[in-house]
Amino acid sequence: MASTQTAAEHLEGLPNRIHEVIDRYVDATPDRLALIDDKTSLTYRELDRSAGSVVRALQALGIRAGDRMMIVSENCIPLACLLLAASRLDAWAIVVNPRLSPREIDQIRDHSGARRAFFTADVSQEAVDHATRYGAPVQDVGPLHGIGVTALNEETSAEPVEFDGSHQVAVLIYTSGTTGTPKGVMLTHRNLLFSARGTAGWRKMTSADVQYCVLPISHIVGISLLTMTLMFGGTVRLVAKYDPAALVKAMADEGITILNGVPATYQRLLEYRRNAGLPKFDRGALRLIAVAGAPLDLELKSRVEQELGLPLLNGYGITECSPGISGVRPDSPRADHAVGTVLPGLEAKLVARNGKTVANGEVGELHVRGPNVMRGYYRAPDLTAKAIDADGWFNTGDLARFEGDCLYIVGRTKEMIIRSGFNVYPAEIEAVLSTHDAVVQCAVVGRPVEGNEEVVAFVQLIKGSKATAQDLMAHVAPQLTSYKRPSEIILLDALPATSTGKILKHKLAESLRGQG
Known part of the structure; x- marks a missing residue:
């Protein structure tokens, strides 16, 4: 164009x-x-x-x-x-x-x-x-x-x-x-x-x-x-x-x-x-x-x-x-x-x-x-x-x-997750997670497992929220097809970010290494 x-x-x-x-x-x-x-x-x-x-x-x-x-x-x-x-x-x-x-x-x-x-x-x-x-x-x-x-x-x-x-x-x-x-x-x-x-x-x-x-x-x-x-x-x-x-x-x-x-x-x-x-x-x-x-x-x-x-x-x-x-x-x-x-x-x-x-x-x-x-x-x-x-x-x-x-941006090339042969764009899953009232911000990354990749979501909740990872899973499940649903949702007090607020996904991905 x-x-x-x-x-x-x-x-x-x-x-x-x-x-x-x-x-x-x-x-x-x-x-x-x-x-x-x-x-x-x-x-x-x-x-x-x-x-x-x-x-x-x-x-x-x-x-x-x-x-x-x-x-x-x-x-x-x-x-x-x-x-x-x-x-x-x-x-x-x-x-x-x-x-x-x-x-x-x-x-x-x-x-x-x-x-x-x-x-x-x-x-x-x-x-x-x-x-x-x-x-x-x-x-x-x-x-x-x-x-x-x-x-x-x-x-x-x-x-x-x-x-x-x-x-x-x-x-x-x-x-x-x-x-x-x-x-x-x-x-x-x-x-x-x-x-x-x-x-x-x-x-x-x-x-x-x-x-x-x-x-x-x-x-x-x-x-x-x-x-x-x-x-x-x-x-x-x-x-x-x-x-x-x-x-x-x-x-x-x-x-x-x-x-x-x-x-x-x-x-x-x-x-x-x-x-x-x-x-x-x-x-x-x-x-x-x-x-x-x-x-x-x-x-x-x-x-x-x-x-x-x-x-x-x-x-x-x-x-x-x-x-x-x-x-x-x-x-x-x-x-x-x-x-x-x-x-x-x-x-x-x-x-x-x-x-x-x-x-x-x-x-x-x-x-x-x-x-x-x-x-x-x-x-x-x-x-x-x-x-x-x-x-x-x-x-x-x-x-x-x-x-x-x-133009629509759907994610980073390096961040794209290939799950059971399907392309999964983290931005789409993040958008769905963000509709939950308790979510301040979130980041989705891939975790290598044998011959495949899993979807893992890191989520920061509003201070004092009682929401659990299970609550969030129940919230996103009806809105995402099976291969897009996170295998795991991890709650953190804060997500690692640059001075301009950009979430450092490579740090989150590194924290998952060896877990697959």
Whole structure:
């Protein structure tokens, strides 16, 4: 499937570097608010000046074009300034979530060969702790206060600079994905700008929009939200840590117009309203709510829509695609869990195990091609060659089907369970389990048994629930055919997850080894 617009049409007029998105607004609307965080705000003129001062400070700290610089930070104005300054310098920004463990942060530093690491110590205790561990004194970096700065890595060499924004790396995002081993995804300026413009286009974004950016900028969605809002001259409300009470206040008082979240963002918002005894939400100027990043439970979707009075627009993306692949359009909302139509200028096809393209309505592995596909994995040409073929098709590793031009994600290729010769997609079983009142979240994996695979479900229940594995089994049995029913349901206090809330299924699968 390809979108009706060609990639060339959609690339027209794009800036060459991400920092250039603010230039026209610095001239046209210099006093409009560009960024707001929990402490302060910057207009477009102030943001431009701050980024310029940060560039000079970084140069004085020995940051060169082609260097990798780590920014360990929650969402805040200093992070945005460092990101734009890195772009002006042609340095590669590696934004890292401070909630990662010391081991994970060390892995990223060592693999990337970062020239220096910067920690926004004024924003979170976690950043302070990492800065202390690295012996990084807290100082000013130009106009930015409270930044921990590590010693200069004299051993590292700079990468070559590419004039063309389709080759020059803007950000290096480390993703553990579902495998547990971090890979550095090289995203170019054009990757980010193309994806951001495509998503903003179908959301009909304008300079009047105030984007509530609670998804971390250390994750591709956060970077994309920041870029698209500045690209259209709007305002980004940067949120360091999610607090449903603060979101309720921002809807009522701060004029936010767009909210993006993962399913848990909305789940916690509804729980807060119930626990705080609020009669109903005051949605203020909010005009668009979107969700991505994890399978969407239809019951949650309908409750959110009922309470906020807006359609919850499901979307699908992947770090390696900067991230946009598809989304439900505001002008054609859906009641099911479809992830919408493919981004303008992007091609998509579904491939069967034998390599042949599958027919409409059938399940296949999703491959995509377009200007948002990453340059590759850093220092891993073998992994890049496995992911992107000679014709530029990127294998997402996700199983999907098209109904007309509408895309549905049914699971991960690696997660597919073959039970007595039948293909079983964990997402389907998880969706059924999630309809039980006591289930907070669940994950389904395969367990090898002699000559076959069994279906095993891990479930986290609401605190204080008396539900048993037998109750859950009785709930799902009438809704699933025999080969899809779990052989075992295991109750856990919490499911292992990444800092962005993605469940680590490989850890659950490992816990079953040798049990079959």
